[in-house]
Amino acid sequence: MPVVLDPDAAAVYQAFLEANRPPYETLTPPEAREMYLAARFVSNPEPPELQSVTELAIPAPHGSLPARLYTPKRLRSTDGLAPCLVFFHGGGWVIGNLDSHDVVCRTLAHEGEMIVISVDYRLAPEHPFPAAVEDAVNATRWIAGNARQLGIDTDGIFVGGDSAGGNLAAVTALAARDAGPRLAGQVLIYPATDLAMSTPSHSEPETSILLTHSVTRWFIGSYLGNADVGDWRASPARASLAGLPPAYVLVAGADPLRDEGNEYAERLKQAGVAVTYRSFPGQFHGFFTMGKLLSQANIAASEIGAWLKAQG
Template identity: 55%
Template sequence: MTLDPDAARLLEMARKAGKPPYETVDADTARQLYREGRRALQPEPLAVAETRDLSAPRPGGTVPLRLYRPDGATAGESLPVLIYFHGGGWVLGDIDSHDGVCRHLAARSGCAVVSVDYRMGPEHKFPAAVDDAVAATRWVAGNAAELGIDPARLAVAGDSAGGNLAAVVTLHERDAGGVAVGAQMLFYPATDFAMDTESHRLFGEGHLLTHAAMRWFQAQYLTAGDEADWRASPLRADDLAGLPTAYVITAGFDPLRDEGETYARRLVEAGVPVTTRRYTGQIHGFLTMGRIIAQSAEALDAAAKWLRTNL
């Protein structure tokens, strides 16, 4: 494999910037570093017809949401909907950090998108993020008429930690007989906290996301022993049968590559229709780096096309 030239340029920019690794600072400082990175790397956002900030109830509080409706959607039209969970290691990121991705998916797919601002560690340990993801999914489905969406055409998606949550929501709702999720899109998902794959060994240093950072994220998010729970490590779920059709993106130079591809293979073995795409020259997180990495827009366009076809 050869590193994509844009990805190589971004890695060199990161090296020269000399920002401290996440695992060497506290969570608040890490969040600020992440916000600065997103502002520098996100391209100009695509236009949509409407954005609306909402909230879904959960025990003891609410989950902030943002609804995007694409251009061309009429006021009374009932649209397919994608519920999106942002990445950031269950510690970093928010609705704003992934605003560009959600706008792109809405604009290119013709679907409504609902972005979810779930609780994160270390302030809110596992399974708070899972609980919020489930609560948001159920609220969106249960308030479809008011939101102008079609609950029979509902998908979930996320990148990295968000891909983990999207996978977990499909499992949770299958087992609970809850929301009928029609499709799942997993973008370089984290699926197993074992973190002992060949891609972790090959790319755990020098490719932006490091093995050390992943261990730090784990410490912020989980309590000892939680890693064995399928709600933290969906690859460890006993049975993946009966899950919705899946679109799984991985990146060739990503420590999470192998666990994402193993999850996709297990879905296939369980009889789930799966479309996979490895962007061989890319690094973890490239979908949010479109100002530097041109292939980001191509990958989001392809994901939006798949969504449009499968909803």
């Protein structure tokens, strides 16, 4: 079925084309990061007012990981302890940081009435696979191990992220299933789940929008290097999915990652995992961060918040 963009998404895409920005893959990684970070001022909505935002340094074997803890004004808590979403930003494992997804995390904290901790994992190609995975898993374990001091309920820890961050959330959920900590759920926003790029949506012209097929190859090549694409830590779809916590899986219609997101949601269901699946057929990859321009992004954030609250 042909992909037809929603009118607002089509307008944003047209403006993007008219801006004539250089493709990320033609830039150096530092240049690509700077361009990506600057774009947030155009597309991010006004953030909700929170109770507090605190900078953290999470201990890691290589030093420490910057992180940011968001506490909303309305916080669900029992005996002073609240649920927490550990969030990993998107950006193809190459671009993005705490600031690029600051508004997203503020919004999810507000909508979910819970603590959100955004983790700034190491980026490729300077730190190729499995550095980002190690950081995501270690950060989640550290947060769980220090939950009480952070005001977090150990029975209410979720992982989540968009795109590459969705990949890291899915992999972290698998690692936690096998070695702890116990997670309450996973939020996978148009996640990358199989880095072989073999599904039809990786070759359809109408999905090569913003996240083009060319830049997808650049991101994956920068991240994987010579690593095995079949390693479940890179491609979580290659793992057994039984025993995972409940999942919220969001896909976009005009997205190279659409089919692998669809297949991952279906495989989770077949493995007996409780899945809430949400498709935005008229949106492109990356729309979730563009709430100033795309009302569907704000709808998605509200729905994710409601799902998080419904998990208890």
